[in-house]
Amino acid sequence: MYSRIAGTGSCLPAQTLTNHDLAQRIETNDEWIVSRTGIRERRIAAETELTSDLAVKAVEAAIEAAGVSRDEIDLLILATTTPDQIFPSTACIVQQKLGAHGFPAFDVQAVCAGFIYGLTIADQFIRSGGAKCAVVVGAEVISHILDWTDRGTCILFGDGAGAVVLKASDEPGILATRVHADGRYKDILNVPGKVRNGAIDGSPWVYMDGSAVFKFAVRALADVAEETLNAAGMEKADLDWLVPHQANLRIIESTAKHLHLPMDKVIVTLDKHGNTSAASIPLALDEGVRSGRIQRGQSVMLEGIGGGFAWGGALLRY
Numbered sequence: 001m002y003s004r005i006a007g008t009g010s011c012l013p014a015q016t017l018t019n020h021d022l023a024q025r026i027e028t029n030d031e032w033i034v035s036r037t038g039i040r041e042r043r044i045a046a047e048t049e050l051t052s053d054l055a056v057k058a059v060e061a062a063i064e065a066a067g068v069s070r071d072e073i074d075l076l077i078l079a080t081t082t083p084d085q086i087f088p089s090t091a092c093i094v095q096q097k098l099g100a101h102g103f104p105a106f107d108v109q110a111v112c113a114g115f116i117y118g119l120t121i122a123d124q125f126i127r128s129g130g131a132k133c134a135v136v137v138g139a140e141v142i143s144h145i146l147d148w149t150d151r152g153t154c155i156l157f158g159d160g161a162g163a164v165v166l167k168a169s170d171e172p173g174i175l176a177t178r179v180h181a182d183g184r185y186k187d188i189l190n191v192p193g194k195v196r197n198g199a200i201d202g203s204p205w206v207y208m209d210g211s212a213v214f215k216f217a218v219r220a221l222a223d224v225a226e227e228t229l230n231a232a233g234m235e236k237a238d239l240d241w242l243v244p245h246q247a248n249l250r251i252i253e254s255t256a257k258h259l260h261l262p263m264d265k266v267i268v269t270l271d272k273h274g275n276t277s278a279a280s281i282p283l284a285l286d287e288g289v290r291s292g293r294i295q296r297g298q299s300v301m302l303e304g305i306g307g308g309f310a311w312g313g314a315l316l317r318y
Contacts, residue, residue, distance in 0.1 A: 003126035003134070003166040004173025005318060006068065008286040009061025010162040011054045012273070013045040019155070026151045033155050038249025042158025042274030045141045050084045052093040054161035055139035058282070059098065066165035068133055070098055073165075075134035076105040077122055079114025079278035081307075082141045083107060086195065094137070103131075111189075112245050112306025113179070114138055114278035119164070119302070119314050120177040126168050137163035138278035145191055147205035156247075157206070158274030162282025172317050175299075176231035178224055179312035188212040189307040217251050220311045221303055222258040228301065228313035236260050241294055245304030246270040246280040259301070267293070277306065294318055 018041040019030035033039055045054065055078060063070065078091035091105040110117040115138035125131040139161035146154045166173075193204040221244070229236065236259050244252050246269055256266045267288040269280070276283060281302050288294040300318050305311035 001127055001129065002169050002172050002174065003123045004169040004171065005164050005316065006167040007062045007064070007066025007165045008163070008282065008289045009058045009063070009065055010160065010283045010286040011057035011061065012043045012160045013049060013054065015044045015046065016041050017044045022155055025148060026154070028151050028155060037156060038270050039155065039274045040271045043160055044143045045159040049141065051080050051082050051139045051141050052084050052090050052097060054141070054159065055090065055094045055137050055163070056097045058139065058161035058163040059094065059135055059137055062135065062163040062165045066167070068165060068167070070100050072133045073100060073135055074103045075122060075125055075131040076103065077108055077118040077134065077136045079108045079110065079118040079136070079138040080140055081109065081111050081114070081277050082144055090139070110181070110306065110310040111308060112247065112275070112277045112280065113304045113308070113310040113312050114306070115281045116177065116302060116304050116312035116314055117179055117310070119174070120179050120312065122166050123174045123177060126166060132168045134166045135163060136166065137161060138282050140277045140279045142206070142277055145204060145206055150205065152210060153206045153208055156275050158276050160273060160276040160279045160283050162279050162286050164282055164285070174314060174316045175234070176228050177312065177314040178228045178231060179310070180224065181308045181310040183308065185216060185309040186307070188216070189309070214248065214251065216309060217247065217305045218254045220305055220309070221251065221255045224311055224313040225255060225259055225301055225303055228315045232315050234299070234315065238299055239301055240265065240298035241288065241300045242266045243281060243285050243288060243300055243302045245306070246273060246284060247275045255303070280304070
């Protein structure tokens with residue numbers, strides 16, 4: 001038994017924040033941001049817009065694309081760094097907003113690698129017979145944890161949600177997944193604050209050592225892509241598409257070069273979305289599918305890396 005992606009969906013907040021808009025707030029400019037990141041604009045959630053709100057819309061779009069009913073869903077996994085509240089899980093809140101109940105629903109916290117982790121878990125549920133129709137969604141309102149005076153971080157991130165419906169199939173879909181983590185690198189990308197005694201203890205803002213993250217990401221993503229290909233018994237030449245985590249254009253270009261893929265075989269949404277953490281891979285996948293570039297039967301590599309450090313890859317036959 002295999003799991004196959006039956007449908008994809010996404011949701012982006014209405015508000016667009018361009019580099020020119022940011023230049024009115026902090027000391028930066030469009031050329032500086034584009035040359036270092038590839039980002040031109042990003043979407044920002046409204047003050048009252050929650051992670052679950054974005055997630056529900058993405059899930060509804062994926063369900064419609066898959067041609068399944070809500071009653072068929074028997075597993076919901078939500079990857080996020082920005083849950084609605086401490087508990088219950090945002091997945092349970094999404095389940096309630098969908099008008100569904102009874103099946104397992106839980107959050108995964110692996111930051112920007114969260115969607116790959118969630119996809120890996122759902123794939124194992126389906127392969128083992130524990131589920132037949134699973135929803136995996138990555139959703140974030142990263143803007144709520146950004147220090148808008150820190151140009152090293154606030155220029156990078158955006159909000160959004162992306163989702164897939166996985167169905168059990170006799171035909172191969174997800175061919176191989178590989179996930180890793182190394183907590184020795186926890187201090188180079190984090191939000192160290194915690195809730196204690198009714199107050200925030202420590203900084204509630206994203207902290208990042210940009211150069212350290214870049215060096216680690218380039219190496220780790222190249223390695224996990226090769227490892228995932230090897231696990232599936234495939235070669236780099238067998239790949240049709242790369243759908244990477246949208247963090248930095250130079251990292252994406254480095255991974256594409258390692259896989260011998262031209263950039264026209266890489267789905268890039270970074271310029272429009274910024275880094276949407278756990279949402280970035282499913283957002284990019286949905287755009288690739290809905291634009292008609294990614295076709296049924298093609299081989300697609302998904303990969304992402306984020307705080308933890310946590311990283312992973314997933315190779316699938318779409």
